[in-house]
Amino acid sequence: MAANTNSIAPSMPAWADERAIERFLIREVGLLDERRFEDWRDLFTEDGHYWVPLRWGQDSPDGESSLFYDDRKIMATRFERLRHPNIHSQSPAHRTCRIVGNVVIERIDAALGEVHVASNMIMTDYRQRVSRVFSGRVHHLLRRNGDDFKIVLKKVELTNCDDVFELIAVPF
Amino acid sequence: MQYDLGTLRKLVHRDHVHRSVYLDPQLFTLEMARIFGRGWVYVGHDSLVPNPGDFLTTRIGTQPVVLSRHTDGKIHVIYNSCGHRGAIVCNEEKGNAKLFRCCYHGWTFKTNGDLDAVAMPRGYGTSFDPRDPALGMGRLPRVETYRGFVFASLASDGPSLEEHLGFARTSIDELVDRAPDGEIDLSAGVHRYMFRGNWKLQLENSVDMYHVPFSHESSVSRSGRQFDRGTGQQAGSAISDRGSAAQKWEQRSAWGSRSSGHGYAGHQPVAEEENTDPIHRAYVTLLEKRHGKERTREILQPKRHNTAFFPNMTLQALNQHVRVIVPISVDRTEVNVYPIRLKGAPDEMNRQFVRHLNLTHSAASLIQTDDLECFRRCQEGLASQGSDWVWFARGVETDREDERGDYVNNGTVEVQQRAQFAAWIKLMTAEA
Numbered sequence: 001m002a003a004n005t006n007s008i009a010p011s012m013p014a015w016a017d018e019r020a021i022e023r024f025l026i027r028e029v030g031l032l033d034e035r036r037f038e039d040w041r042d043l044f045t046e047d048g049h050y051w052v053p054l055r056w057g058q059d060s061p062d063g064e065s066s067l068f069y070d071d072r073k074i075m076a077t078r079f080e081r082l083r084h085p086n087i088h089s090q091s092p093a094h095r096t097c098r099i100v101g102n103v104v105i106e107r108i109d110a111a112l113g114e115v116h117v118a119s120n121m122i123m124t125d126y127r128q129r130v131s132r133v134f135s136g137r138v139h140h141l142l143r144r145n146g147d148d149f150k151i152v153l154k155k156v157e158l159t160n161c162d163d164v165f166e167l168i169a170v171p172f
Numbered sequence: 173m174q175y176d177l178g179t180l181r182k183l184v185h186r187d188h189v190h191r192s193v194y195l196d197p198q199l200f201t202l203e204m205a206r207i208f209g210r211g212w213v214y215v216g217h218d219s220l221v222p223n224p225g226d227f228l229t230t231r232i233g234t235q236p237v238v239l240s241r242h243t244d245g246k247i248h249v250i251y252n253s254c255g256h257r258g259a260i261v262c263n264e265e266k267g268n269a270k271l272f273r274c275c276y277h278g279w280t281f282k283t284n285g286d287l288d289a290v291a292m293p294r295g296y297g298t299s300f301d302p303r304d305p306a307l308g309m310g311r312l313p314r315v316e317t318y319r320g321f322v323f324a325s326l327a328s329d330g331p332s333l334e335e336h337l338g339f340a341r342t343s344i345d346e347l348v349d350r351a352p353d354g355e356i357d358l359s360a361g362v363h364r365y366m367f368r369g370n371w372k373l374q375l376e377n378s379v380d381m382y383h384v385p386f387s388h389e390s391s392v393s394r395s396g397r398q399f400d401r402g403t404g405q406q407a408g409s410a411i412s413d414r415g416s417a418a419q420k421w422e423q424r425s426a427w428g429s430r431s432s433g434h435g436y437a438g439h440q441p442v443a444e445e446e447n448t449d450p451i452h453r454a455y456v457t458l459l460e461k462r463h464g465k466e467r468t469r470e471i472l473q474p475k476r477h478n479t480a481f482f483p484n485m486t487l488q489a490l491n492q493h494v495r496v497i498v499p500i501s502v503d504r505t506e507v508n509v510y511p512i513r514l515k516g517a518p519d520e521m522n523r524q525f526v527r528h529l530n531l532t533h534s535a536a537s538l539i540q541t542d543d544l545e546c547f548r549r550c551q552e553g554l555a556s557q558g559s560d561w562v563w564f565a566r567g568v569e570t571d572r573e574d575e576r577g578d579y580v581n582n583g584t585v586e587v588q589q590r591a592q593f594a595a596w597i598k599l600m601t602a603e604a
Contacts, residue, residue: 089542
């Protein structure tokens with residue numbers, strides 16, 4: 001492998017390459033835009049979680065309400081329902097378009113093979129003459145998986161986390 | 173259109189109502205005056221304002237109010253409007269304050285709504301009396317609490333809260349008795365959502381057992397059961413519009429009060445298997461310590477599935493929560509859903525209540541989103557002139573009267589909605 005001449009600190013392990021992480025995040029939200037929900041779920045580790053808090057500054061999903069707090073079992077139930085032919089709230093389905101940016105590697109735990117990544121997201125969705133815009137700061141805890149990553153935790157801090165929402169069907 | 177009493181009475185029949193009750197802004201204005209502006213309305217729960225100075229902002233109908241615990245520990249409901257120029261005084265959703273201070277000219281108010289001080293008072297002449305109660309934020313004349321549930325009325329007289337709650341009070345008892353400490357706590361957050369439909373659509377739906385196999389079809393797996401709704405359950409509810417599951421559904425009790433508009437749907441056939449989860453066992457032991465074995469068995473025997481307290485609050489026992497309906501306009505409604513924690517129950521059990529409610533009743537949930545979609549479609553569809561009538565005829569021939577003169581029936585009937593509209597027309601046509 002060619003020596004990395006970018007400004008990454010010498011202690012940065014090669015697997016935690018910023019560009020590779022960014023590509024992973026882009027691929028991840030692409031699966032959601034394409035409604036490949038089962039493939040998206042497969043990106044999570046067995047003990048992985050997807051979390052969207054309802055309160056600004058909420059630091060735990062335990063004992064406090066969240067918009068989403070899904071383990072892989074709940075994700076499977078959620079996506080089985082999204083595939084149901086008579087899911088009225090998704091007939092027709094929301095169309096979505098997501099952008100990932102401002103990716104920052106916040107911390108690397110080389111021993112565990114884990115990396116904490118923060119990014120910004122913007123998602124628009126559209127369904128039956130209603131367009132919405134969601135934005136937020138996204139925190140990923142990724143675990144090295146060969147040349148790829150698995151998601152241990154994806155936390156989405158929506159800018160309007162404590163808003164009054166119309167129905168939401170798919171993860172951000 | 174002008175609504176005199178005769179015109180109003182033509183809108184509501186025993187088993188059908190005119191579609192304009194969902195559509196006409198004039199009727200909405202009348203509802204805000206005659207239903208939300210006179211009778212008892214649920215405002216909040218005392219666990220949301222546990223300490224002196226705690227407050228939260230909400231609405232009664234379309235009017236902004238503050239639920240506040242004064243320095244003496246007493247709960248007040250006050251208008252969230254400055255006595256000077258009318259600005260919102262408490263701008264936060266909740267907080268704690270020694271005094272409320274208006275942002276505009278700095279007037280301050282005590283946490284019971286009384287005017288505390290006027291800024292730069294020497295600028296006022298002798299005709300200005302700061303002791304005039306009209307210069308305060310204004311207290312609602314009647315505020316009463318039942319087992320932590322705070323209700324208020326904008327009218328200075330009328331039936332007491334106890335009379336208003338009537339037999340529906342027992343649904344609150346059933347829920348609160350399940351807490352080993354005899355109290356519940358609503359401070360674990362709130363799910364908020366909005367739908368483009370009339371507020372009554374949510375009230376009707378909360379005690380509608382007929383819609384479940386159809387609206388929520390997508391949450392039922394091929395086995396005919398819903399996903400499990402609690403740790404220790406083998407599977408979710410058996411939901412079917414045919415066969416033995418349907419028979420079971422027709423056995424559930426149904427009750428609605430024509431005078432108050434409250435109603436409930438009886439127990440849902442869920443968790444037929446004994447719950448052997450160790451956390452649940454620990455909880456049962458705690459209850460037995462307080463109540464003994466026999467009373468504990470009685471408390472845990474599920475009797476009510478959903479109860480609707482007319483006009484704006486519902487209780488659900490299955491995924492236990494308090495739901496508050498906030499009318500915004502004739503075709504726009506907000507809903508606030510508070511998970512219920514049982515004080516004295518194992519922490520892990522309460523954590524699971526909160527967590528399961530994310531899945532069933534958040535704005536991104538697997539249940540509530542189907543209802544929201546149906547409400548919007550009702551509102552749009554009712555604009556059609558194809559038929560002027562909305563029907564609640566299911567079971568009308570088999571309604572019976574209980575000793576209180578309320579309706580009782582069984583199964584997936586529409587008796588609760590008939591009771592809601594009986595109370596609705598009574599209030600809408602009542603003398604001021």
